[in-house]
Amino acid sequence: MPGPIGGALSGALKTAWAAVTNLFSETPAKGPCVACAAKKTIVGPAWEKAANDVFPGQQNYGNCGLQSSRQLIEQAKGGKLNKTEEQFMNDAIASCGAGQGSTPETTGGTSAEARKCVMQQYGVASTVQPATVANVDDALRSGKGVIISSDADTIWATQGEAEGMGGGGRHAVVLTNAIYDSNGKMTGVDVNDTGLGRRYAMSTEDLQKCLTSGSGKMNVTDAPIWPTN
Amino acid sequence: MDNATPSSSWVQQAVLQMRASDTYQSKVFDEHYETLPVPVWNSQQNWLVVGFGVNSRTGGPLGAITSRAPHLVCAIEWPSAALHWVVDNTAQRAWPTQAGLPEPVIPTDRQGDLTQRRQRYYEALSRALDKGAFASKPPADARAACEAARATRDALLPASPYKNLLPHYATPLHSIDGWIAANCG
Numbered sequence: 001m002p003g004p005i006g007g008a009l010s011g012a013l014k015t016a017w018a019a020v021t022n023l024f025s026e027t028p029a030k031g032p033c034v035a036c037a038a039k040k041t042i043v044g045p046a047w048e049k050a051a052n053d054v055f056p057g058q059q060n061y062g063n064c065g066l067q068s069s070r071q072l073i074e075q076a077k078g079g080k081l082n083k084t085e086e087q088f089m090n091d092a093i094a095s096c097g098a099g100q101g102s103t104p105e106t107t108g109g110t111s112a113e114a115r116k117c118v119m120q121q122y123g124v125a126s127t128v129q130p131a132t133v134a135n136v137d138d139a140l141r142s143g144k145g146v147i148i149s150s151d152a153d154t155i156w157a158t159q160g161e162a163e164g165m166g167g168g169g170r171h172a173v174v175l176t177n178a179i180y181d182s183n184g185k186m187t188g189v190d191v192n193d194t195g196l197g198r199r200y201a202m203s204t205e206d207l208q209k210c211l212t213s214g215s216g217k218m219n220v221t222d223a224p225i226w227p228t229n
Numbered sequence: 230m231d232n233a234t235p236s237s238s239w240v241q242q243a244v245l246q247m248r249a250s251d252t253y254q255s256k257v258f259d260e261h262y263e264t265l266p267v268p269v270w271n272s273q274q275n276w277l278v279v280g281f282g283v284n285s286r287t288g289g290p291l292g293a294i295t296s297r298a299p300h301l302v303c304a305i306e307w308p309s310a311a312l313h314w315v316v317d318n319t320a321q322r323a324w325p326t327q328a329g330l331p332e333p334v335i336p337t338d339r340q341g342d343l344t345q346r347r348q349r350y351y352e353a354l355s356r357a358l359d360k361g362a363f364a365s366k367p368p369a370d371a372r373a374a375c376e377a378a379r380a381t382r383d384a385l386l387p388a389s390p391y392k393n394l395l396p397h398y399a400t401p402l403h404s405i406d407g408w409i410a411a412n413c414g
Contacts, residue, residue: 065259065260098258099260099283106260106284111257154344157342164390164391164392168391
């Protein structure tokens with residue numbers, strides 16, 4: 001039987017343990033994590049509405065990276081920007097060195113660093129990280145905004161598109177959510193793709209192929225932006 | 230990269246290192262096209278050369294497909310994997326081009342998806358370089374070098390399904406065929 005001191009200590013330990021478990025249930029988990037999996041396996045209507053509302057549809061320029069950045073900015077700030085696609089692109093060309101081409105479809109290109117700059121212009125802090133499945137998993141578990149780069153044909157092949165459509169270039173898309181199995185292992189991701197003008201899911205195996213074919217870098221917002229319910 | 234023991238994935242690793250470089254991350258946009266690495270050599274040295282250019286179609290089914298000459302070129306030195314970038318207006322001349330060559334045709338009997346075909350090309354090219362192919366000096370083991378060179382030739386075009394990039398591969402293919410003709414009887 002614990003004495004008075006032992007009982008007080010036991011209570012303090014219980015409180016401390018509860019604080020620790022609460023803390024870790026809110027942070028990204030690297031390994032299988034049943035608590036996190038239960039929290040994130042089934043995303044709810046709030047996420048679905050957010051991911052759908054922020055999606056602008058098909059882009060009108062060669063600006064997939066900018067249209068991806070815009071989604072993260074609008075989701076992070078909680079509202080639509082009062083700029084047209086062209087105004088947003090021209091501002092990014094002027095302030096962050098996005099590509100100025102000779103035709104609409106050759107204008108608006110970005111690197112991961114340029115996208116970081118664009119998001120910073122609108123007050124959304126982010127980092128450029130190595131493009132790995134583990135980093136995607138970490139970021140999405142905590143609801144952060146993610147933009148990845150892929151060879152265009154490699155990512156579009158996952159949706160049954162014909163080879164050659166990408167023209168030899170790469171493509172940037174937003175990952176809005178990760179899908180987990182009952183053991184907490186990431187089995188796929190949800191994608192907002194302004195090139196195809198569609199939202200879809202793809203497996204982790206396909207994600208790995210996309211990341212390997214891309215620029216090797218990805219954008220991750222510093223703060224969580226997606227609803228978890 | 231370890232110069233002493235080039236591996237079957239040397240080309241893959243070299244490409245990944247190139248992409249991780251500061252120049253790549255600051256100069257290459259996701260909307261640019263990126264060619265496959267192609268072998269180029271002279272009497273002193275051999276390299277893999279990768280070209281980058283403005284793509285008229287990246288990011289969606291927009292506009293007509295057109296071929297644009299590379300405006301950025303990266304030469305990856307074999308076997309050190311040292312990178313040499315050409316980022317100014319001389320880049321077009323850094324890409325191997327010979328006038329009058331017919332545009333290559335992508336074979337239709339391709340096996341596997343794009344990722345698998347690209348991997349086959351990287352591995353064949355790594356083997357070819359390791360065996361002394363695509364160099365001015367005759368290879369020590371001609372049979373192995375020729376076998377790897379032919380595998381590289383066969384794997385090159387299937388690794389790129391992009392018709393707008395085919396004109397860029399005409400000269401590298403011609404050079405590969407020339408090396409095989411001169412060294413493989």
